[in-house]
Amino acid sequence: MAKGMFGRERGSFRASYILVLAVLAALLAAMLVLHIAFGRTSFSIAEVAKALLGVSKDAGTRHIVWNLRLPRVLVAMAAGAMLGLAGAILQVVMRNPLVEPGLIGVSAGAVLSVVLAMQWWPGAAPTSGGLSWAALAGGMAAVVLIYLLNGRRGNSGARLALTGIVATSVIQSATSLLLLRNQEGLSSVLLWNFGSLNGRVWMHWSHIWPWGLALFGLAMLLARHASLLRLGDETAAGLGLAVNRMKLLLLLAAAALTAAAVSAVGAIGFIGLIGPHIARRLVGSQPLRLFPASALLSAVLLTAADWAGQSITLTFVLPGMQHHVSSLPVGAVTTLLGAPFFLYLLRRPGARR
Amino acid sequence: MSNRNPIMKTGRTLILPVFALAAVLAATFAAGMKYGTPVIDWNVVWSAVLAPGGEELEHILVSEIRLPRYIIGLMTGALLGASGTLMQGALNNRLAGPELLGISAGASLVIAAVTVLRLPVPFQLQPLLALAGGLAGGAIVVLASRGSRGVAGMLLVGMSVSAMLNGLLVVLIALGTSNDVNLLYIYLLGSLANRSWEHVDRLIPWFAVMLPVAMLLARSVNLLQLGDDAATGLGMKVGRTRMLLLVTCALLVAVTVAQCGPIGYISLLAPHLTRAMLRTTDARLVLPVSAICGAALLSAADGFARLMFAPMEIPVGVWTTLLGGSVFLLYVLIRRGGGPVG
Numbered sequence: 001m002a003k004g005m006f007g008r009e010r011g012s013f014r015a016s017y018i019l020v021l022a023v024l025a026a027l028l029a030a031m032l033v034l035h036i037a038f039g040r041t042s043f044s045i046a047e048v049a050k051a052l053l054g055v056s057k058d059a060g061t062r063h064i065v066w067n068l069r070l071p072r073v074l075v076a077m078a079a080g081a082m083l084g085l086a087g088a089i090l091q092v093v094m095r096n097p098l099v100e101p102g103l104i105g106v107s108a109g110a111v112l113s114v115v116l117a118m119q120w121w122p123g124a125a126p127t128s129g130g131l132s133w134a135a136l137a138g139g140m141a142a143v144v145l146i147y148l149l150n151g152r153r154g155n156s157g158a159r160l161a162l163t164g165i166v167a168t169s170v171i172q173s174a175t176s177l178l179l180l181r182n183q184e185g186l187s188s189v190l191l192w193n194f195g196s197l198n199g200r201v202w203m204h205w206s207h208i209w210p211w212g213l214a215l216f217g218l219a220m221l222l223a224r225h226a227s228l229l230r231l232g233d234e235t236a237a238g239l240g241l242a243v244n245r246m247k248l249l250l251l252l253a254a255a256a257l258t259a260a261a262v263s264a265v266g267a268i269g270f271i272g273l274i275g276p277h278i279a280r281r282l283v284g285s286q287p288l289r290l291f292p293a294s295a296l297l298s299a300v301l302l303t304a305a306d307w308a309g310q311s312i313t314l315t316f317v318l319p320g321m322q323h324h325v326s327s328l329p330v331g332a333v334t335t336l337l338g339a340p341f342f343l344y345l346l347r348r349p350g351a352r353r
Numbered sequence: 354m355s356n357r358n359p360i361m362k363t364g365r366t367l368i369l370p371v372f373a374l375a376a377v378l379a380a381t382f383a384a385g386m387k388y389g390t391p392v393i394d395w396n397v398v399w400s401a402v403l404a405p406g407g408e409e410l411e412h413i414l415v416s417e418i419r420l421p422r423y424i425i426g427l428m429t430g431a432l433l434g435a436s437g438t439l440m441q442g443a444l445n446n447r448l449a450g451p452e453l454l455g456i457s458a459g460a461s462l463v464i465a466a467v468t469v470l471r472l473p474v475p476f477q478l479q480p481l482l483a484l485a486g487g488l489a490g491g492a493i494v495v496l497a498s499r500g501s502r503g504v505a506g507m508l509l510v511g512m513s514v515s516a517m518l519n520g521l522l523v524v525l526i527a528l529g530t531s532n533d534v535n536l537l538y539i540y541l542l543g544s545l546a547n548r549s550w551e552h553v554d555r556l557i558p559w560f561a562v563m564l565p566v567a568m569l570l571a572r573s574v575n576l577l578q579l580g581d582d583a584a585t586g587l588g589m590k591v592g593r594t595r596m597l598l599l600v601t602c603a604l605l606v607a608v609t610v611a612q613c614g615p616i617g618y619i620s621l622l623a624p625h626l627t628r629a630m631l632r633t634t635d636a637r638l639v640l641p642v643s644a645i646c647g648a649a650l651l652s653a654a655d656g657f658a659r660l661m662f663a664p665m666e667i668p669v670g671v672w673t674t675l676l677g678g679s680v681f682l683l684y685v686l687i688r689r690g691g692g693p694v695g
Contacts, residue, residue: 098509149686163685165512169617170678173671176542180667194523269516328527335520342513343497346506 017289020282024296028077031303035073036065038311067201075200076306076330077299078208079261080271084298085219086257087272088279088290092226093250096160097345100273101258104164105142107267108171110259111193113138115178132207132263139259142171143251194331195268197306204264211260216295218253223287226250230285268331270338271298271305277345305333367638370630374645378427381652385423386415388660417549425548426652426669428560429609430619434647435567436605437620438627438640442574443598445581446507448685450621451487451606454511457617458518459490460610461541462525468537469525480559484607490518491603543616543670545655552612559608567605567640570598574636616651616670618677623647625684 037048043061050056051065083101090099101107117134146164172193225246228236237243258272275298276290282297283289309328386398393401393411401415433451440449451457463486467474474482498510526537539546573594576584581591609616627643628634651669654676658669 161509162512163682165509166678166682166685169674170682173674173678177667177671177675180542180671181662181665328524332520332523332527335516335523339513339517339520342516343510346509346513347497 017283017293020293021296024293024300027300028296028303031300031307032073032077035076035303035307036069038307071202071205072197072200072306073303075204075208075264076197076303078205078212079197079265079268080275080299080302081295082208082212082215082257082261083268083272083302084275084279085216085291085295086254086261087298088276088287088294089219089226089250089254089257090272091276092229092285092287092290093247093254094160095230097277098161098273098342099164100270101254102267102269102272103161103168103342104146105167105171106139106146106255106258107262107269108168108175108193109142109145110135110139110255110262111267112171112175112178113141114263115175119178132211132260135259135263136256137259139255139262140252142167143255147247147251193267194329194335195262195266196329196331197265198329200265208260208264211256215253215257215260216291219250219257219291220288222246222250222253223291226287230287266331268302268334270334270342271302273345274298274338274341275301277341302330302334305337306330309333366631366633367642370627370642371645373630374642374649377649377653378645381649381656382423384660385426385652385656386419388656389419390664421550421553422545422548422655423652424553425556425613426545426655427648428553428556429545429613429616430623430648430651431564431644432560432605432609432647433616433620433651434623434627435564435640435644436602437622437647438624438636438643439567439570439574439598439602439605440620441624442577442636443595443602444507445577447625448508448621448681450618451491451602452615452617452621453508453515455490455494455514455518456487456603456606457490457610457615458515458522459493460484460487460607461615462486462490462518462522464611464614465522465525465537465541468540469528476555480555480608480611483611484604487603487607487610488600490514491599495599539668540614542668543614543673544658544668545613546659546666546668548613556608556612559604563601563605563608564644567601567644570601571636571640573598574640578634578636614668614670617674618681619647619651619654619673621681622677623650626650 033045033048036052037043037045041064043051043065047056047058047061048065051058051061052070056062056065086101086106087099090101090104091097113134114131116138117131121130121134146160146167149163175193225241228239228241229243229246229250231239233243236246261268276294279290279294279297283293309330309332312328383398386402387393387395391411391414393415397409397411398415401412402420437450440451440454441447443449460483463482464479466472467479467482494507494511494514497514498507522541573589576587576589577591577594577598579587584591584594606620623643623646624639627639627646630646631638631642633639651673654672655669658667658672661667
């Protein structure tokens with residue numbers, strides 16, 4: 001874990017770092033093909049490749065690949081990368097391994113404001129970009145609130161997570177309240193609060209990618225400064241860093257990443273926790289390396305989770321439910337994977353602070 | 354005889370809070386019977402409550418719909434309030450509550466499984482199944498957090514176990530037919546709507562047995578509050594007593610979850626309010642009063658849930674989480690670390 005702690009061994013580390021990134025990118029490409037190939041109607045790899053390259057003859061295949069599966073997998077990748085990056089930023093800023101956008105109320109805040117906007121701001125139809133801005137405002141409000149509530153008194157890891165979780169449940173119940181009051185139908189409550197990739201189309205993709213790209217650039221610009229934060233506030237200030245401003249900037253970037261992802265897919269939990277952790281094992285905790293690796297890895301994870309959710313429901317149909325096969329929301333899969341992981345992090349010796 | 358002493362001493366501090374709670378209960382009772390659609394005259398309310406039966410619409414409304422609902426709210430609130438005191442005593446942890454330690458999540462997962470998978474289980478057995486689920490959830494949390502002494506540590510373990518159980522629950526929801534699923538959503542938010550005397554009948558035996566049992570355990574809670582070492586020194590088998598308390602607590606909660614769904618934060622807040630009002634931590638006083646307090650809180654919240662956005666009704670669990678959770682958050686922040694003492 002101490003590898004690359006202060007950016008020593010830069011030269012020798014670079015080769016293996018590039019190797020890791022290349023492997024992750026290859027995995028991501030593999031997931032893309034797998035995700036598109038497998039579904040209620042399966043295609044062979046060759047068919048997928050043909051359809052993607054635009055040389056397929058079959059109009060049905062082209063439609064399924066281009067209009068249904070490709071946007072979904074792209075949205076999954078973008079959302080995963082953004083949540084993973086947000087998680088990595090938050091963990092660096094708060095110097096706390098237990099932090100995750102879903103756990104400290106950012107996702108819940110973004111969801112709440114999206115729901116509010118859909119209700120009282122008619123201009124924010126899903127077709128315009130208004131929802132992203134609303135989500136942004138909500139996510140930022142939540143992160144600033146949590147930071148102000150906790151930041152002053154030292155970021156004891158467990159306590160931050162505790163207040164975050166309770167705040168999340170309060171915000172979620174406010175969301176349920178609004179949705180129910182508006183007779184939105186109960187199914188939308190859990191859909192928003194757990195997150196799903198069902199029925200994501202090109203519109204969602206065109207929403208999400210500009211945010212992702214811009215904020216990734218911003219995060220990489222800030223990464224060098226962020227590495228100073230890991231030395232502690234005093235040291236960082238002594239080295240000439242405007243600590244509070246830098247922290248706030250990074251937090252806002254993380255909130256914006258989360259909010260943009262959430263406005264497209266709902267509050268998918270625990271991806272921003274697992275991704276950065278595994279990425280840290282692979283490339284060390286130097287932000288300049290951690291951020292891209294974590295984004296890539298989380299994209300792979302979310303795509304894999306969505307694929308697993310779909311294939312599970314398609315393979316194991318419970319008795320009496322053959323007529324009603326809907327795919328598992330991806331949020332459920334990530335929660336089932338992520339919560340035990342969180343438990344493991346809690347129980348690991350030395351995770352106390 | 355020594356049992357009587359502290360009660361005599363604090364008799365004066367006891368009177369005022371109990372009176373206040375009784376006033377709240379009376380007010381929520383009156384409002385719960387009278388208001389709604391339609392608003393009913395006091396005379397009619399009075400006669401319907403005193404002499405149930407009759408054919409008029411108002412009579413039926415009061416005696417068959419509003420009255421059972423109110424009674425269920427009372428019993429559920431009392432059970433939740435008592436269970437909160439027991440659990441906080443058993444773990445010697447003021448931040449403990451069944452919703453934070455996996456008990457509610459486990460119980461509701463089992464009930465959800467019964468609903469969605471259409472398991473042929475009679476209604477009478479559902480509390481037992483919920484109990485099994487609640488115990489399993491609680492046991493996982495207690496086992497997983499063994500060794501982590503910190504207060505917050507245990508709660509976090511509880512949260513992640515709850516998150517896992519909720520994940521399973523969403524899996525169930527995704528599998529279910531939309532009709533079952535809508536029922537399930539309402540149930541999962543925790544609601545007192547559409548309850549009849551049937552539900553009262555199912556709840557009463559548990560209520561009548563479990564609440565006195567809880568009262569009997571107050572002495573052990575008092576000893577445990579002194580800390581494990583002191584309690585052992587006074588001749589108590591700490592481990593066994595703690596297990597007993599937790600099982601009782603799970604019983605109390607599981608029954609309410611089976612009937613009303615997981616209603617959050619009542620059992621967390623009631624003991625705190627009670628201790629603040631009574632200015633004592635003597636469990637023999639706190640336990641009964643916090644049962645009353647839980648009843649008052651839940652019936653007030655239910656009145657709120659029913660009348661606030663009438664004719665639309667918001668499940669009461671949403672309100673208790675919204676309000677109770679915020680209060681809890683404030684409490685955690687004010688208390689900083691949240692250690693067992695103070």
